[in-house]
Amino acid sequence: MSALPQSLSPSNPPRPATSPATARAWWRAVQPLAWTLLVVASAWVAGRALQLDAGSDAGYWIGVAGGAAMLALFVYPLRKRVPALRHLGATRHWFVFHMLMGVAGPWLILVHCNFRIGSMNAAVALFSMLIVAASGVVGRYLYGHVHRGLDGRHAELAELRAKLEATHEKLAVSLSLAPLVRERLFGFEQAALTAPAGNALALLWASARAARSARHDVRSLIDQALAAAPQTLEAKRRRQIRAHWRRQTTLHIEQTLGVVQLRAWERLFALWHVLHLPFVYVMVACAIAHVVAVHAY
Known part of the structure; x- marks a missing residue:
């Protein structure tokens, strides 16, 4: 499978089905x-x-x-x-x-x-x-x-951050043939981790919306990346790659969301x-x- 074009961009991406995590x-x-x-x-x-x-x-x-x-x-x-x-x-x-x-x-x-x-x-x-x-x-x-x-x-925030950072190298290798997927995934992580804490409820709502948007975009980019793959790639192999990429990206988004929202839950628990x-x-x-x-x- 050759490297995928850098010019891929989502076009009317399909709405993802409700995930088990959701x-x-x-x-x-x-x-x-x-x-x-x-x-x-x-x-x-x-x-x-x-x-x-x-x-x-x-x-x-x-x-x-x-x-x-x-x-x-x-x-x-x-x-x-x-x-x-x-x-x-x-x-x-x-x-x-x-x-x-x-x-x-x-x-x-x-x-x-x-x-x-x-x-x-x-x-x-x-x-x-x-x-x-x-x-x-x-x-x-x-x-x-x-x-x-x-x-x-x-739950320790430092521990969750360490687990999240440990996945970077693995994702960089796994998604080397889908650079836009990797870019969107890491872009979501950076934006989420640097978001101002502000109001705890607002942070929970904003991070959840950003995660939904990231899942939506990533699924669309994965489908387009596989559509641009060589025609010689077998259909079964395409399905395996799609499932593998979706599992990895969904897990990374959930881990990022866990790190971001833990701060908000801690504030709400202290207020309670x-x-x-x-x-x-x-x-x-x-x-x-x-x-x-x-x-x-």
Whole structure:
């Protein structure tokens, strides 16, 4: 296969199909909402089936169980901050326990009140709990972008950059017969890595749009590069080269996007921490006031 012409340029490039990476990204985005709706719906069904009243014996003890589950949420942050507790089990297991209690607690409280709001004190306690639960869902989504798995290991920006740079030489050799593909790929990387941080949400949006555009252009340039190849190249070999180039370029674009967006996710996660703690304090204060009011009056 001879060197391809330098004058190739995309002309009405076809719209690429949704890649598996894009599908996984969409699922990660909607997964917290899907689980939240499932928890709320199941609590509504359970409450209607049992026809509970918060003042009944069953309703009272379900409320106690829900309150205990919410208190158990504090075991995970205490385990991280108290040196004596850090050796009690793996971080992954404690985080899973934290998430389970974060689901079980609100579910039991919703069943306890059967989606009915009584006194003003109960209403404030309920809505503060729902705010904390919703904040936890958002935090879990952000956590997944700045940590690897559930073991608490933070993704390192320097490590991601090193992996990205390690692919340069391999891509330069692999795409030597498609110089415009290589030029577009490395151009996207340079522009993305030098983009100003600015607003975290704006950076996420702009980098995602730039990545989509780069995938679009690269696929078109690959097709045109192969179209300009010698006619003696077998059709099977063309398909193999196309698949190989697409895998390499898609991986490189995803790696570049990961490096760029990690900065934005870290900023959002730090901001979430600042906002989440006041909600937790309000929830605890309201829960204590609710318990005292129930037993005193």
